[in-house]
Amino acid sequence: MAKKEILFQNSTYALAYEMLHLGQPQTILFLHGWGSNKEIMKQAFAKTFPSYQHLYLDLPGFGQSSINDVIDTMTYAHIVQSFLDELHIKPCMIVGHSYGGKVATILNPETLVLLSSAGIIAPKSLKVRTKIALFKMLKPFAPRSLYRLFATKDVDGMSQTMYEILKIVVNEDFSEKFLARKAKTFIFWGQEDRATPLLSGQKIHALIQGSHFYPLDGDHFFFLKQNREIEKTLLEFGF
Template identity: 25%
Template sequence: MPQLEVDGAALTYDDEGPRDGDGVPLVFVHGWTANRHRWDHQMTHFAERRRVIRLDLRGHGESSGAGVRTVAELAGDVIALLDHLKVDRAVLVGHSMGGMIAQTITLDHPDRVERLVLVNSIGRMAYSRGRGLLMAASTLVPYKLFVATNIQRAFAPGHPRDEIRAYGKSSADTPREVVMTLYGAMRAFDVLDRVGEIRVPTLMIHGYHDIQLPVQQMLRMAKDYPDAVVRIIDAGHELPVEKPAALTTALDRFVTPARG
Protein backbone atom coordinates (compact mmCIF):
# COMPACT_ATOMS: atom_id res chain seq x y z
CA MET A 1 0.00 0.00 0.00
CA PRO A 2 2.11 2.93 -1.25
CA GLN A 3 1.90 6.40 0.26
CA LEU A 4 3.09 9.85 -0.80
CA GLU A 5 3.93 12.65 1.62
CA VAL A 6 2.39 15.95 0.50
CA ASP A 7 2.32 19.05 2.71
CA GLY A 8 2.00 17.18 5.98
CA ALA A 9 -0.34 14.47 4.68
CA ALA A 10 0.41 10.86 3.82
CA LEU A 11 -1.70 10.08 0.75
CA THR A 12 -2.49 6.40 0.23
CA TYR A 13 -2.94 5.35 -3.38
CA ASP A 14 -3.15 2.39 -5.76
CA ASP A 15 -1.37 2.28 -9.11
CA GLU A 16 -2.30 -0.83 -11.08
CA GLY A 17 -2.43 -2.21 -14.60
CA PRO A 18 0.02 -2.37 -17.52
CA ARG A 19 2.09 0.72 -18.25
CA ASP A 20 1.89 0.01 -21.97
CA GLY A 21 -1.83 -0.70 -22.02
CA ASP A 22 -4.68 0.93 -23.94
CA GLY A 23 -4.61 4.72 -23.74
CA VAL A 24 -3.47 7.12 -21.04
CA PRO A 25 -4.00 6.23 -17.36
CA LEU A 26 -7.40 6.50 -15.71
CA VAL A 27 -7.32 8.48 -12.44
CA PHE A 28 -10.25 8.00 -10.04
CA VAL A 29 -11.08 10.63 -7.40
CA HIS A 30 -13.69 9.83 -4.74
CA GLY A 31 -16.15 12.17 -3.05
CA TRP A 32 -16.85 13.71 0.35
CA THR A 33 -16.51 11.29 3.34
CA ALA A 34 -15.76 8.41 0.95
CA ASN A 35 -12.53 6.58 0.07
CA ARG A 36 -10.77 5.03 -2.91
CA HIS A 37 -12.67 1.75 -2.59
CA ARG A 38 -15.76 3.39 -4.09
CA TRP A 39 -14.00 2.53 -7.37
CA ASP A 40 -13.36 -1.19 -6.75
CA HIS A 41 -15.51 -2.36 -9.66
CA GLN A 42 -13.89 0.04 -12.12
CA MET A 43 -10.36 -0.74 -10.91
CA THR A 44 -10.88 -4.48 -11.36
CA HIS A 45 -12.31 -4.02 -14.83
CA PHE A 46 -9.87 -1.52 -16.31
CA ALA A 47 -6.62 -2.74 -14.68
CA GLU A 48 -6.68 -5.76 -16.98
CA ARG A 49 -5.62 -3.65 -19.95
CA ARG A 50 -4.60 -0.15 -18.89
CA ARG A 51 -3.01 1.77 -16.04
CA VAL A 52 -5.45 2.86 -13.33
CA ILE A 53 -4.73 5.09 -10.34
CA ARG A 54 -6.85 6.02 -7.35
CA LEU A 55 -6.14 7.68 -4.00
CA ASP A 56 -7.64 8.39 -0.62
CA LEU A 57 -7.94 12.16 -0.38
CA ARG A 58 -6.25 13.66 2.66
CA GLY A 59 -8.15 12.89 5.84
CA HIS A 60 -10.16 10.15 4.13
CA GLY A 61 -9.75 6.37 4.12
CA GLU A 62 -6.16 5.41 4.84
CA SER A 63 -4.69 8.86 4.16
CA SER A 64 -3.73 11.18 6.98
CA GLY A 65 -3.83 14.95 7.07
CA ALA A 66 -6.33 17.74 7.50
CA GLY A 67 -6.40 21.50 7.21
CA VAL A 68 -7.33 21.73 3.53
CA ARG A 69 -9.77 24.59 3.06
CA THR A 70 -10.52 24.60 -0.65
CA VAL A 71 -11.25 22.22 -3.49
CA ALA A 72 -8.25 23.72 -5.29
CA GLU A 73 -5.96 22.51 -2.50
CA LEU A 74 -7.30 18.97 -2.90
CA ALA A 75 -6.69 19.30 -6.64
CA GLY A 76 -3.09 20.19 -5.78
CA ASP A 77 -2.74 16.88 -3.93
CA VAL A 78 -3.89 14.98 -7.02
CA ILE A 79 -1.45 16.87 -9.23
CA ALA A 80 1.34 16.10 -6.74
CA LEU A 81 0.51 12.40 -7.00
CA LEU A 82 0.48 12.49 -10.81
CA ASP A 83 3.85 14.27 -10.78
CA HIS A 84 5.23 11.65 -8.40
CA LEU A 85 4.00 8.84 -10.67
CA LYS A 86 5.29 10.65 -13.78
CA VAL A 87 1.85 10.78 -15.35
CA ASP A 88 1.80 13.71 -17.76
CA ARG A 89 -1.72 13.19 -19.10
CA ALA A 90 -4.71 11.21 -17.88
CA VAL A 91 -8.44 10.62 -18.03
CA LEU A 92 -9.87 12.08 -14.81
CA VAL A 93 -12.92 10.40 -13.26
CA GLY A 94 -14.42 12.20 -10.26
CA HIS A 95 -17.46 11.41 -8.13
CA SER A 96 -19.32 14.27 -6.39
CA MET A 97 -16.62 16.35 -4.67
CA GLY A 98 -14.12 14.35 -6.70
CA GLY A 99 -15.77 15.76 -9.82
CA MET A 100 -15.24 19.26 -8.47
CA ILE A 101 -11.57 18.41 -8.02
CA ALA A 102 -11.41 16.99 -11.54
CA GLN A 103 -12.99 20.13 -13.02
CA THR A 104 -10.52 22.30 -11.12
CA ILE A 105 -7.57 20.32 -12.48
CA THR A 106 -8.97 20.50 -16.01
CA LEU A 107 -9.36 24.27 -15.81
CA ASP A 108 -6.00 24.92 -14.17
CA HIS A 109 -3.95 22.25 -15.98
CA PRO A 110 -5.71 21.57 -19.30
CA ASP A 111 -2.58 19.98 -20.75
CA ARG A 112 -2.77 17.21 -18.12
CA VAL A 113 -6.29 16.01 -19.00
CA GLU A 114 -7.23 13.99 -22.09
CA ARG A 115 -10.83 13.29 -21.10
CA LEU A 116 -13.04 14.16 -18.15
CA VAL A 117 -15.73 12.07 -16.48
CA LEU A 118 -18.04 13.63 -13.88
CA VAL A 119 -20.12 11.24 -11.80
CA ASN A 120 -22.95 12.88 -9.84
CA SER A 121 -21.06 16.16 -9.81
CA ILE A 122 -21.81 19.81 -10.54
CA GLY A 123 -20.07 23.14 -11.10
CA ARG A 124 -21.78 25.15 -8.36
CA MET A 125 -23.35 24.04 -5.10
CA ALA A 126 -27.06 24.76 -4.68
CA TYR A 127 -28.62 22.89 -1.78
CA SER A 128 -32.24 21.94 -1.45
CA ARG A 129 -34.17 23.22 1.55
CA GLY A 130 -34.00 19.77 3.16
CA ARG A 131 -30.23 19.50 2.70
CA GLY A 132 -29.76 23.02 4.01
CA LEU A 133 -31.73 22.24 7.16
CA LEU A 134 -29.76 19.04 7.67
CA MET A 135 -26.44 20.86 7.40
CA ALA A 136 -27.65 23.64 9.71
CA ALA A 137 -28.52 21.01 12.31
CA SER A 138 -25.14 19.31 12.00
CA THR A 139 -23.78 20.97 15.14
CA LEU A 140 -26.80 19.94 17.19
CA VAL A 141 -26.81 16.19 16.59
CA PRO A 142 -24.21 13.47 17.26
CA TYR A 143 -21.66 13.34 14.48
CA LYS A 144 -22.31 9.70 13.52
CA LEU A 145 -26.06 10.38 13.28
CA PHE A 146 -25.38 13.37 11.04
CA VAL A 147 -23.20 11.28 8.70
CA ALA A 148 -25.64 8.36 8.71
CA THR A 149 -28.48 10.68 7.72
CA ASN A 150 -26.46 12.11 4.85
CA ILE A 151 -25.56 8.63 3.61
CA GLN A 152 -29.18 7.45 3.85
CA ARG A 153 -30.27 10.36 1.65
CA ALA A 154 -27.51 9.59 -0.86
CA PHE A 155 -28.95 6.25 -1.98
CA ALA A 156 -31.97 5.72 -4.23
CA PRO A 157 -35.11 4.34 -2.57
CA GLY A 158 -35.03 0.57 -2.12
CA HIS A 159 -31.26 0.13 -1.84
CA PRO A 160 -30.37 -2.65 0.66
CA ARG A 161 -30.24 -1.22 4.17
CA ASP A 162 -27.27 -3.32 5.26
CA GLU A 163 -25.17 -1.79 2.48
CA ILE A 164 -26.28 1.72 3.42
CA ARG A 165 -25.32 1.07 7.06
CA ALA A 166 -21.91 -0.23 5.99
CA TYR A 167 -21.19 2.85 3.90
CA GLY A 168 -22.47 5.07 6.69
CA LYS A 169 -20.06 3.48 9.15
CA SER A 170 -17.17 3.90 6.73
CA SER A 171 -18.04 7.55 6.15
CA ALA A 172 -18.30 8.23 9.88
CA ASP A 173 -14.66 7.14 10.22
CA THR A 174 -13.70 10.34 8.39
CA PRO A 175 -12.72 12.89 11.07
CA ARG A 176 -15.38 15.49 11.83
CA GLU A 177 -12.94 18.33 11.21
CA VAL A 178 -12.26 17.06 7.70
CA VAL A 179 -15.95 16.50 6.93
CA MET A 180 -17.15 19.91 8.09
CA THR A 181 -14.21 21.83 6.63
CA LEU A 182 -14.71 20.25 3.23
CA TYR A 183 -18.44 20.92 3.43
CA GLY A 184 -17.46 24.58 3.57
CA ALA A 185 -15.06 24.06 0.66
CA MET A 186 -17.83 22.57 -1.47
CA ARG A 187 -20.20 25.40 -0.62
CA ALA A 188 -17.56 27.86 -1.80
CA PHE A 189 -16.80 25.91 -4.98
CA ASP A 190 -18.08 27.64 -8.11
CA VAL A 191 -16.78 27.15 -11.65
CA LEU A 192 -20.17 27.30 -13.36
CA ASP A 193 -19.26 30.44 -15.28
CA ARG A 194 -15.99 28.86 -16.47
CA VAL A 195 -17.09 25.44 -17.70
CA GLY A 196 -17.18 26.71 -21.27
CA GLU A 197 -13.38 26.83 -21.03
CA ILE A 198 -13.21 23.05 -20.67
CA ARG A 199 -12.40 21.81 -24.16
CA VAL A 200 -11.75 18.13 -23.54
CA PRO A 201 -14.42 15.49 -24.28
CA THR A 202 -16.51 15.13 -21.14
CA LEU A 203 -18.90 12.44 -19.93
CA MET A 204 -21.45 13.43 -17.29
CA ILE A 205 -23.09 10.47 -15.59
CA HIS A 206 -25.77 11.21 -13.03
CA GLY A 207 -28.21 9.27 -10.91
CA TYR A 208 -31.83 10.09 -11.73
CA HIS A 209 -32.81 9.87 -8.03
CA ASP A 210 -29.92 12.03 -6.73
CA ILE A 211 -31.36 14.44 -4.14
CA GLN A 212 -27.95 15.51 -2.83
CA LEU A 213 -26.96 17.12 -6.15
CA PRO A 214 -30.13 16.94 -8.27
CA VAL A 215 -29.85 16.06 -11.93
CA GLN A 216 -31.29 19.46 -12.91
CA GLN A 217 -28.16 21.11 -11.48
CA MET A 218 -25.95 18.90 -13.62
CA LEU A 219 -27.98 19.70 -16.74
CA ARG A 220 -27.63 23.40 -16.03
CA MET A 221 -23.88 22.89 -16.19
CA ALA A 222 -23.90 20.47 -19.13
CA LYS A 223 -25.50 22.94 -21.53
CA ASP A 224 -22.41 25.17 -21.30
CA TYR A 225 -19.83 22.44 -21.93
CA PRO A 226 -18.53 22.59 -25.52
CA ASP A 227 -18.12 18.80 -25.82
CA ALA A 228 -20.23 16.84 -23.34
CA VAL A 229 -22.13 13.56 -23.36
CA VAL A 230 -24.81 13.08 -20.69
CA ARG A 231 -25.94 9.73 -19.30
CA ILE A 232 -28.72 9.36 -16.73
CA ILE A 233 -28.80 6.11 -14.75
CA ASP A 234 -31.50 4.73 -12.45
CA ALA A 235 -29.63 5.39 -9.19
CA GLY A 236 -29.12 7.95 -6.46
CA HIS A 237 -26.06 9.98 -5.54
CA GLU A 238 -23.85 6.96 -4.77
CA LEU A 239 -23.78 5.73 -8.34
CA PRO A 240 -20.33 4.02 -8.09
CA VAL A 241 -21.69 1.59 -5.49
CA GLU A 242 -25.39 1.54 -6.40
CA LYS A 243 -24.89 0.63 -10.07
CA PRO A 244 -21.18 -0.16 -10.45
CA ALA A 245 -21.56 -2.32 -13.58
CA ALA A 246 -23.66 0.31 -15.38
CA LEU A 247 -21.09 2.97 -14.52
CA THR A 248 -18.22 0.78 -15.70
CA THR A 249 -19.96 0.08 -19.00
CA ALA A 250 -20.59 3.78 -19.64
CA LEU A 251 -16.97 4.59 -18.78
CA ASP A 252 -15.65 1.82 -21.00
CA ARG A 253 -17.61 3.09 -24.00
CA PHE A 254 -16.30 6.61 -23.43
CA VAL A 255 -12.61 5.95 -22.78
CA THR A 256 -11.72 2.78 -24.72
CA PRO A 257 -10.05 3.48 -28.08
CA ALA A 258 -12.00 2.23 -31.07
CA ARG A 259 -10.47 -0.81 -32.73
CA GLY A 260 -10.42 -1.24 -36.48
Protein backbone atom coordinates in the same frame (compact mmCIF):
# COMPACT_ATOMS: atom_id res chain seq x y z
CA MET B 1 -1.51 -0.21 -1.42
CA ALA B 2 1.32 2.29 -1.37
CA LYS B 3 1.84 5.70 0.23
CA LYS B 4 3.54 8.82 -1.05
CA GLU B 5 4.43 11.83 1.08
CA ILE B 6 3.74 15.16 -0.56
CA LEU B 7 5.00 18.47 0.83
CA PHE B 8 2.66 21.31 -0.05
CA GLN B 9 2.59 24.78 1.54
CA ASN B 10 4.73 23.59 4.47
CA SER B 11 2.40 20.66 5.24
CA THR B 12 3.11 17.01 4.56
CA TYR B 13 0.36 14.79 3.21
CA ALA B 14 0.77 11.01 3.23
CA LEU B 15 -1.35 9.92 0.29
CA ALA B 16 -2.52 6.32 -0.06
CA TYR B 17 -2.91 4.97 -3.56
CA GLU B 18 -3.07 1.78 -5.60
CA MET B 19 -2.19 1.05 -9.20
CA LEU B 20 -3.62 -1.70 -11.40
CA HIS B 21 -2.75 -2.95 -14.90
CA LEU B 22 0.82 -1.79 -14.46
CA GLY B 23 2.86 -1.18 -17.55
CA GLN B 24 0.08 0.04 -19.81
CA PRO B 25 1.17 3.14 -21.75
CA GLN B 26 -1.65 5.46 -20.58
CA THR B 27 -3.12 6.05 -17.13
CA ILE B 28 -6.63 6.74 -15.86
CA LEU B 29 -6.89 8.47 -12.48
CA PHE B 30 -10.00 7.68 -10.42
CA LEU B 31 -11.12 10.15 -7.73
CA HIS B 32 -13.82 9.30 -5.18
CA GLY B 33 -16.49 11.50 -3.65
CA TRP B 34 -16.92 13.06 -0.22
CA GLY B 35 -17.05 10.61 2.67
CA SER B 36 -15.72 7.79 0.51
CA ASN B 37 -12.31 6.49 -0.56
CA LYS B 38 -10.46 4.82 -3.41
CA GLU B 39 -11.97 1.40 -2.66
CA ILE B 40 -15.40 2.29 -4.05
CA MET B 41 -13.83 3.44 -7.31
CA LYS B 42 -11.73 0.29 -7.50
CA GLN B 43 -14.81 -1.82 -6.81
CA ALA B 44 -16.55 -0.20 -9.77
CA PHE B 45 -13.74 0.03 -12.33
CA ALA B 46 -10.96 -2.46 -11.53
CA LYS B 47 -12.22 -4.89 -14.16
CA THR B 48 -12.83 -2.24 -16.81
CA PHE B 49 -10.45 -0.48 -19.22
CA PRO B 50 -7.85 -3.31 -19.20
CA SER B 51 -5.68 -1.49 -21.77
CA TYR B 52 -5.07 1.39 -19.35
CA GLN B 53 -3.06 1.67 -16.18
CA HIS B 54 -5.38 2.51 -13.27
CA LEU B 55 -4.48 4.89 -10.45
CA TYR B 56 -6.78 4.93 -7.41
CA LEU B 57 -6.13 7.64 -4.83
CA ASP B 58 -7.45 8.43 -1.36
CA LEU B 59 -7.89 12.20 -1.32
CA PRO B 60 -6.37 13.95 1.74
CA GLY B 61 -8.42 13.22 4.85
CA PHE B 62 -10.17 10.18 3.36
CA GLY B 63 -9.35 6.49 3.52
CA GLN B 64 -5.70 6.07 4.48
CA SER B 65 -4.56 9.55 3.43
CA SER B 66 -3.70 12.19 6.02
CA ILE B 67 -4.96 15.75 6.42
CA ASN B 68 -3.41 18.56 8.45
CA ASP B 69 -5.07 21.83 7.58
CA VAL B 70 -8.44 23.22 6.56
CA ILE B 71 -8.20 23.52 2.77
CA ASP B 72 -10.47 24.21 -0.20
CA THR B 73 -10.97 22.29 -3.44
CA MET B 74 -8.34 24.28 -5.32
CA THR B 75 -5.77 23.21 -2.72
CA TYR B 76 -6.95 19.60 -3.00
CA ALA B 77 -6.29 19.79 -6.74
CA HIS B 78 -2.82 21.32 -6.19
CA ILE B 79 -1.93 18.49 -3.80
CA VAL B 80 -3.13 15.86 -6.27
CA GLN B 81 -1.15 17.53 -9.07
CA SER B 82 1.97 17.51 -6.89
CA PHE B 83 1.34 13.82 -6.23
CA LEU B 84 1.07 13.10 -9.96
CA ASP B 85 4.24 15.09 -10.64
CA GLU B 86 6.11 13.08 -8.02
CA LEU B 87 5.02 9.84 -9.70
CA HIS B 88 5.81 11.29 -13.16
CA ILE B 89 2.29 10.46 -14.31
CA LYS B 90 0.10 12.55 -16.59
CA PRO B 91 -3.31 10.85 -16.78
CA CYS B 92 -4.96 10.80 -20.18
CA MET B 93 -8.32 10.59 -18.42
CA ILE B 94 -9.58 11.47 -14.94
CA VAL B 95 -12.80 9.94 -13.65
CA GLY B 96 -14.28 11.88 -10.74
CA HIS B 97 -17.33 10.99 -8.69
CA SER B 98 -19.24 13.71 -6.83
CA TYR B 99 -16.63 15.80 -4.95
CA GLY B 100 -13.89 14.07 -6.92
CA GLY B 101 -15.48 15.57 -10.03
CA LYS B 102 -14.69 19.06 -8.75
CA VAL B 103 -11.05 18.14 -8.13
CA ALA B 104 -10.86 16.46 -11.55
CA THR B 105 -12.29 19.55 -13.26
CA ILE B 106 -9.56 21.78 -11.82
CA LEU B 107 -6.89 19.29 -12.92
CA ASN B 108 -8.19 19.80 -16.48
CA PRO B 109 -7.19 16.48 -18.09
CA GLU B 110 -7.27 15.70 -21.79
CA THR B 111 -10.44 13.69 -21.12
CA LEU B 112 -12.69 14.41 -18.14
CA VAL B 113 -15.33 11.94 -16.95
CA LEU B 114 -17.78 13.27 -14.37
CA LEU B 115 -19.97 10.90 -12.37
CA SER B 116 -22.80 12.78 -10.62
CA SER B 117 -20.36 15.60 -10.00
CA ALA B 118 -20.64 18.20 -7.28
CA GLY B 119 -20.12 21.85 -8.18
CA ILE B 120 -23.61 23.19 -8.87
CA ILE B 121 -25.23 24.75 -5.81
CA ALA B 122 -28.83 23.55 -5.74
CA PRO B 123 -31.54 25.65 -4.06
CA LYS B 124 -32.03 24.59 -0.44
CA SER B 125 -35.32 23.07 0.63
CA LEU B 126 -37.53 24.71 3.27
CA LYS B 127 -36.46 22.01 5.75
CA VAL B 128 -32.77 22.78 5.19
CA ARG B 129 -33.31 26.56 5.32
CA THR B 130 -35.20 26.18 8.60
CA LYS B 131 -32.43 24.02 10.01
CA ILE B 132 -29.78 26.60 9.08
CA ALA B 133 -31.81 29.45 10.59
CA LEU B 134 -32.30 27.51 13.83
CA PHE B 135 -28.61 26.69 14.00
CA LYS B 136 -27.60 30.34 13.52
CA MET B 137 -30.04 31.40 16.24
CA LEU B 138 -28.72 28.83 18.75
CA LYS B 139 -25.02 29.04 17.79
CA PRO B 140 -24.03 31.74 20.33
CA PHE B 141 -25.48 29.68 23.18
CA ALA B 142 -24.80 26.07 22.13
CA PRO B 143 -21.67 24.11 23.06
CA ARG B 144 -19.46 23.00 20.16
CA SER B 145 -20.52 19.38 20.77
CA LEU B 146 -24.03 20.26 19.57
CA TYR B 147 -22.79 21.50 16.15
CA ARG B 148 -22.83 17.96 14.77
CA LEU B 149 -26.58 17.73 15.38
CA PHE B 150 -26.97 20.24 12.57
CA ALA B 151 -24.29 18.85 10.31
CA THR B 152 -24.81 16.79 7.16
CA LYS B 153 -24.47 13.03 7.48
CA ASP B 154 -21.41 13.34 5.22
CA VAL B 155 -19.33 14.28 8.28
CA ASP B 156 -20.38 11.38 10.48
CA GLY B 157 -17.27 9.99 12.16
CA MET B 158 -15.00 12.63 10.63
CA SER B 159 -12.61 14.98 12.38
CA GLN B 160 -13.27 18.63 13.13
CA THR B 161 -10.79 19.50 10.37
CA MET B 162 -12.82 17.61 7.77
CA TYR B 163 -16.03 19.17 9.06
CA GLU B 164 -14.53 22.64 8.60
CA ILE B 165 -13.38 21.69 5.09
CA LEU B 166 -16.88 20.51 4.19
CA LYS B 167 -18.37 23.81 5.30
CA ILE B 168 -16.07 25.52 2.78
CA VAL B 169 -16.35 23.20 -0.20
CA VAL B 170 -20.11 22.69 -0.04
CA ASN B 171 -20.58 26.36 -0.93
CA GLU B 172 -18.16 26.44 -3.86
CA ASP B 173 -19.93 27.28 -7.11
CA PHE B 174 -18.03 25.69 -10.01
CA SER B 175 -20.18 27.17 -12.78
CA GLU B 176 -17.35 29.33 -14.11
CA LYS B 177 -14.89 26.44 -14.01
CA PHE B 178 -17.30 24.22 -15.93
CA LEU B 179 -17.86 27.03 -18.42
CA ALA B 180 -14.10 27.36 -18.94
CA ARG B 181 -13.68 23.65 -19.72
CA LYS B 182 -12.97 23.20 -23.45
CA ALA B 183 -11.56 19.66 -23.80
CA LYS B 184 -13.40 16.34 -24.10
CA THR B 185 -15.89 15.85 -21.28
CA PHE B 186 -18.30 13.00 -20.60
CA ILE B 187 -20.97 13.40 -17.93
CA PHE B 188 -22.73 10.35 -16.48
CA TRP B 189 -25.53 10.72 -13.94
CA GLY B 190 -27.86 8.64 -11.82
CA GLN B 191 -31.42 9.47 -12.81
CA GLU B 192 -32.61 8.83 -9.24
CA ASP B 193 -29.74 10.76 -7.65
CA ARG B 194 -30.88 12.77 -4.63
CA ALA B 195 -27.46 13.96 -3.46
CA THR B 196 -26.63 15.74 -6.72
CA PRO B 197 -29.93 15.99 -8.63
CA LEU B 198 -30.19 15.28 -12.34
CA LEU B 199 -30.82 18.98 -12.97
CA SER B 200 -27.26 19.67 -11.79
CA GLY B 201 -25.93 17.32 -14.44
CA GLN B 202 -27.99 19.03 -17.09
CA LYS B 203 -26.60 22.41 -16.00
CA ILE B 204 -23.00 21.15 -16.14
CA HIS B 205 -23.67 19.74 -19.61
CA ALA B 206 -25.01 23.11 -20.75
CA LEU B 207 -21.98 24.91 -19.32
CA ILE B 208 -19.29 22.66 -20.83
CA GLN B 209 -19.27 23.26 -24.56
CA GLY B 210 -19.26 20.03 -26.58
CA SER B 211 -19.75 17.78 -23.55
CA HIS B 212 -21.66 14.49 -23.72
CA PHE B 213 -24.40 13.76 -21.17
CA TYR B 214 -25.68 10.30 -20.24
CA PRO B 215 -28.43 9.88 -17.61
CA LEU B 216 -28.39 6.26 -16.39
CA ASP B 217 -30.51 4.17 -14.05
CA GLY B 218 -29.52 4.43 -10.41
CA ASP B 219 -28.87 6.81 -7.51
CA HIS B 220 -25.76 8.75 -6.46
CA PHE B 221 -23.69 5.56 -6.69
CA PHE B 222 -25.17 4.44 -10.01
CA PHE B 223 -21.70 3.75 -11.43
CA LEU B 224 -21.32 0.63 -9.29
CA LYS B 225 -23.88 -1.09 -11.51
CA GLN B 226 -23.36 0.98 -14.66
CA ASN B 227 -19.56 0.54 -14.86
CA ARG B 228 -19.74 -1.57 -18.02
CA GLU B 229 -22.08 0.90 -19.71
CA ILE B 230 -19.68 3.73 -18.88
CA GLU B 231 -16.75 1.70 -20.23
CA LYS B 232 -18.66 0.80 -23.39
CA THR B 233 -19.65 4.41 -24.05
CA LEU B 234 -16.11 5.72 -23.67
CA LEU B 235 -14.56 2.93 -25.72
CA GLU B 236 -16.97 3.76 -28.53
CA PHE B 237 -15.26 7.16 -28.66
CA GLY B 238 -11.92 5.46 -29.25
CA PHE B 239 -10.47 5.20 -25.76
